[in-house]
Amino acid sequence: MIDKxxxxxxxxxxxxxxxxxxxxxxxxxxxxxxxxxxxxxARRSRVxxxxxxxxxxxxxxxxxxxxxSTSSAARSADLASKLSDYYDQADRAVTAExxxxxxxxxxxxxxxxxxxxxxxxxxxxxxxxxxxNGDQGDREQASRVSAAHQDYRSSISRLFDAVDRRDTSxxxxxxxxxxxxxxxxxxxxxxxxxxxxxxxxxxxxxQLRHLEELQGxxxxxxxxxxxxxxLATASVTRGHRRLLDEERRRALHRSLHDALTGLPNRTLLFxxxxxxxxxxxxxxxxxxxxxxxxDRFKEINDTFGHHYGDELxxxxxxxxxxxxxxxxxxxxxxxxxxxxLLPDVTDVLAATDVGAKLRDALETPFLIDGVALDVEASVGxxxxxxxxTDPTTLLQRADVAMYVAKAQNLGVFAYxxxxxxxxxxxxxxxxxxxxxxxxNQLVLDYQPKISLGDGEIIGAEALVRWQxxxxxxxxxxxxxxxxxxxxxxxxxxxxxxxSALAQARAWMDDGRPLPLSVNLSxxxxxxxxxxxxxxxxxAIHGVPxxxxxxxxxxxxxxAEPARAQRLLxxxxxxxVRLSIDDFGAGYTSLGQLKNLPVTEIKIDxxxxxxxxxxxxxxLIARSVIDLGHSLGLTVLAExxxxxxxxxxxxxxxxxxxxxxxxxxxxxxxxxxxxxxSYSAGTTVGxxxxxxxDEPVEGMGGLPT
Numbered sequence: 031m032i033d034k035x036x037x038x039x040x041x042x043x044x045x046x047x048x049x050x051x052x053x054x055x056x057x058x059x060x061x062x063x064x065x066x067x068x069x070x071x072a073r074r075s076r077v078x079x080x081x082x083x084x085x086x087x088x089x090x091x092x093x094x095x096x097x098x099s100t101s102s103a104a105r106s107a108d109l110a111s112k113l114s115d116y117y118d119q120a121d122r123a124v125t126a127e128x129x130x131x132x133x134x135x136x137x138x139x140x141x142x143x144x145x146x147x148x149x150x151x152x153x154x155x156x157x158x159x160x161x162x163n164g165d166q167g168d169r170e171q172a173s174r175v176s177a178a179h180q181d182y183r184s185s186i187s188r189l190f191d192a193v194d195r196r197d198t199s200x201x202x203x204x205x206x207x208x209x210x211x212x213x214x215x216x217x218x219x220x221x222x223x224x225x226x227x228x229x230x231x232x233x234x235x236x237q238l239r240h241l242e243e244l245q246g247x248x249x250x251x252x253x254x255x256x257x258x259x260x261l262a263t264a265s266v267t268r269g270h271r272r273l274l275d276e277e278r279r280r281a282l283h284r285s286l287h288d289a290l291t292g293l294p295n296r297t298l299l300f301x302x303x304x305x306x307x308x309x310x311x312x313x314x315x316x317x318x319x320x321x322x323x324x325d326r327f328k329e330i331n332d333t334f335g336h337h338y339g340d341e342l343x344x345x346x347x348x349x350x351x352x353x354x355x356x357x358x359x360x361x362x363x364x365x366x367x368x369x370x371l372l373p374d375v376t377d378v379l380a381a382t383d384v385g386a387k388l389r390d391a392l393e394t395p396f397l398i399d400g401v402a403l404d405v406e407a408s409v410g411x412x413x414x415x416x417x418x419t420d421p422t423t424l425l426q427r428a429d430v431a432m433y434v435a436k437a438q439n440l441g442v443f444a445y446x447x448x449x450x451x452x453x454x455x456x457x458x459x460x461x462x463x464x465x466x467x468x469x470n471q472l473v474l475d476y477q478p479k480i481s482l483g484d485g486e487i488i489g490a491e492a493l494v495r496w497q498x499x500x501x502x503x504x505x506x507x508x509x510x511x512x513x514x515x516x517x518x519x520x521x522x523x524x525x526x527x528x529s530a531l532a533q534a535r536a537w538m539d540d541g542r543p544l545p546l547s548v549n550l551s552x553x554x555x556x557x558x559x560x561x562x563x564x565x566x567x568x569a570i571h572g573v574p575x576x577x578x579x580x581x582x583x584x585x586x587x588x589a590e591p592a593r594a595q596r597l598l599x600x601x602x603x604x605x606v607r608l609s610i611d612d613f614g615a616g617y618t619s620l621g622q623l624k625n626l627p628v629t630e631i632k633i634d635x636x637x638x639x640x641x642x643x644x645x646x647x648x649l650i651a652r653s654v655i656d657l658g659h660s661l662g663l664t665v666l667a668e669x670x671x672x673x674x675x676x677x678x679x680x681x682x683x684x685x686x687x688x689x690x691x692x693x694x695x696x697x698x699x700x701x702x703x704x705x706x707s708y709s710a711g712t713t714v715g716x717x718x719x720x721x722x723d724e725p726v727e728g729m730g731g732l733p734t
Contacts, residue, residue: 088252099241100278104285107238110231111297113168116159117224118422120175123153124217131186131209135201138193140461146186153179175219182212235301238285242278249274288362290340291347299361299369303421306373310414317414318372318381319421321428322350322388323436325406327366334401341398342405353384353391369425378413378444385409385442408436411444460518462498463509467521471497474529475695478705479547479666479688482680487708489545489579491688492530493695494522510551519553524563531571531578533698538573542705547579549611552586556593561600568604575605581632583611595626602627609666614654624661631658635669635689642674652682659683 126149134142154176161172185208192201253271286298294302306317324346331339343366350368351360359371370388375381389409395402410432418424427445435443466472472494479489496504513519527548534546554560568575580601587594587610598608609630610623614637623631633654641648651667658665667679670689679687693704 088255097274097277097281100238100245100281104238104281107231107234107285108297109163110227110234113160113164114224114227114231115296116156116163117220117227120153120156120160120220121224122422122426123149123156124213124220127153127186128213128217131189131213134190135193135205138190140464141458143190144460150179150183171219171223175216175223178212178216178219182209182216185209185212231297235297238282242282245278246275291344291362293347293351293368294359294361296361296363299359299363299371300421302359302373303371303424306371307414307419307421309373315374316376316416318375318384319412319414319424319428320370320372320381320385320388321363321410321425321432322368322370322385322407323432324366325408325436327405330403330405334398334403338398338401338403342396342403345396345398346392346405349391349396350388353387369428375413378411378416381411381413382442382444385411389441406441408432408440409442410435411442413444417445459509460512463496463512463518463522466496466498467518467525471499472522472525472529473497473697474526474533475697476533476546476701477688477695478693478701478708479686480692482676482684482687487544487705488686489547490701491547491549491581491695492526492533493549494526514551514553519551520557523551523554524567527564527567528571531567531573534573534577535571536698538577543577545577545579545607547581547609549581549583550586552583555582555586555597558597560597561604564601564606565604576607579607579609579630581609581611584613587626599627614650628663630664630666630686632666632668632688633684635667638667638669638675638679638689639671641678642672648678651679651684655682655684 127146130142130146130149134146157172157176157179161169164172185204189201189204189209192198192204249271286295286301287293288295303317303319309315310317327339327342330342343362347360347362347368350370354360354370357373359373361369361371363369370384372381372384375384386409389407392405392407395404397403410428410430412418412424412428412431414424417427431443431445434446435441473496474492474494476490476492478487479491480486481488494506496509498504510519510522513522530546530548534544537544550560557563564578564580568578582594582598602608607630608626608628609632610626610628611632612634613631614634631654633651637647637651637654641651655665664685666686666688667684668688670676670679670687670691672691675689676687676691693701696704
């Protein structure tokens with residue numbers, strides 16, 4: 031309404047003025063002048079519009095180019111950094127192969143050979159990563175090196191065989207004529223590629239900086255031109271410039287910082303570490319590097335979810351940063367690993383003190399969504415010069431120190447060369463375990479499962495032991511972890527399954543078939559060939575699948591739950607029964623439990639053995655029994671050692687029991703003797719289920 035009134039008033043005034051002061055609208059001279067003005071105005075309007083369009087188009091094109099080029103440069107820098115790391119891993123693996131090949135010629139043994147195989151596997155893994163992430167040239171390079179490495183391994187195998195036969199002359203001939211030339215070619219190729227990609231990584235980072243400088247130089251001119259040609263768009267262009275500058279800073283920040291915590295990432299840490307090492311060499315100072323790993327972080331993630339884990343990592347990063355001085359750098363390397371760079375530290379004690387302060391900073395619980403979470407950390411410490419002269423070596427040795435701190439519950443540990451790698455005793459035991467698989471030193475004991483409904487023996491669990499010729503009887507805790515970390519768990523699992531099914535076949539032939547349970551490790555659930563292997567063994571021994579039950583711990587299920595479920599479903603379709611072992615000690619959710627194709631859950635014995643003294647444990651046991659029955663599952667209690675515990679379990683309507691109260695694990699012959707003497711009794715549901723007053727000869731004293 032206001033605008034319309036304003037346009038009407040001038041018209042009224044023009045009509046009120048004398049005719050001499052205003053040309054008539056139909057005056058030819060007036061019309062000509064007005065026409066020229068309209069043309070000029072229209073022309074200026076068109077020019078202004080065109081200029082505005084061009085300016086906006088130019089600004090838009092500049093914005094698109096700037097954003098795309100920065101993003102592309104950041105991605106290139108990130109990819110180049112990854113490829114540099116992969117080639118660096120390959121270079122270290124090649125160096126390790128050479129060292130171990132020489133060591134084998136001087137000190138041949140299965141441990142050295144195992145370490146050599148591990149180094150070869152590291153090289154293959156690094157080359158696979160190069161081929162998967164690199165361009166066509168990288169894939170071709172990785173393929174060439176892999177082919178050359180296979181040829182080299184063939185020569186190495188013949189060299190090791192010659193060493194094993196003590197044929198020194200042949201070994202030296204193979205070494206000089208085949209192994210050394212092939213190794214030199216591989217080492218040169220890998221080292222050259224490592225150096226090239228390292229330079230490329232630095233070049234990409236430099237290009238990213240140059241691009242930022244170029245864009246910083248062009249931006250004011252572009253917007254100044256826009257201001258001169260289109261003042262009306264000044265506010266818009268200024269805002270756009272601010273957004274553009276912010277996007278560049280964000281792109282550079284993203285390429286050098288962790289997205290979750292905002293801390294420097296591995297690339298920026300390595301760059302600052304290189305500068306600190308160079309400065310230390312120039313000034314004679316010492317730089318320190320600390321590697322920090324959260325203890326039990328996976329439990330928090332699995333229990334509360336990734337949201338809590340992410341929030342925890344943010345708060346941990348901020349709290350660690352608050353302990354450090356302005357010149358120090360804290361970076362997140364990935365997962366729950368952090369690193370701290372101390373550019374100037376006096377000695378190992380001072381660096382260790384910083385590590386202790388960092389751990390102390392984590393003592394106060396972290397509050398996330400109303401939940402107080404307690405965390406601890408293990409810290410590995412290294413110093414420049416004393417422990418290494420380059421970031422890669424320092425980080426690798428800090429990693430070794432950190433794992434020692436974690437394994438020995440030390441909190442903070444400075445790198446010690448004597449802790450790097452396997453101990454001689456561990457290597458010797460590993461070699462013995464390899465031989466034990468073929469020397470019939472691994473034996474099985476059997477422990478019965480008793481139905482609490484009628485007292486009958488409804489199955490048995492096969493438990494592996496190692497009858498070491500020198501050490502004596504070794505129980506699973508003494509060698510299963512070693513097998514899981516060295517690749518022997520597959521052959522060991524196969525051996526146990528084969529022996530157990532052979533015993534099941536023997537009981538079938540005697541007319542006394544009995545279902546057998548065998549434990550699977552977490553690594554077994556990652557073996558996609560397991561169902562096929564189980565089917566082959568069942569066919570070889572002629573044992574029906576329903577006589578085999580596989581027990582899986584909750585912690586094993588949580589490693590890769592989706593993959594584990596697919597494998598278990600395949601086994602269940604074969605007719606193999608499945609049981610969750612140590613239930614209640616892990617973190618299996620009800621949602622997972624109801625979807626798993628299991629038929630039985632075994633209550634963890636830590637709850638069963640303390641039922642009579644800990645009411646909370648009795649409550650947990652009863653709740654698990656009720657839960658299992660609600661889901662249609664059989665519930666087994668292991669660790670039953672007293673009549674009082676057995677009586678309580680019967681009151682809770684538990685289905686099956688297993689423990690020393692009935693029978694200790696025993697070899698097959700002793701188990702058969704106990705089984706023959708066993709009588710379920712005539713009173714069902716009472717404690718008089720115990721079969722004999724004294725253990726059968728050969729059973730007593732055998733621990734689980």
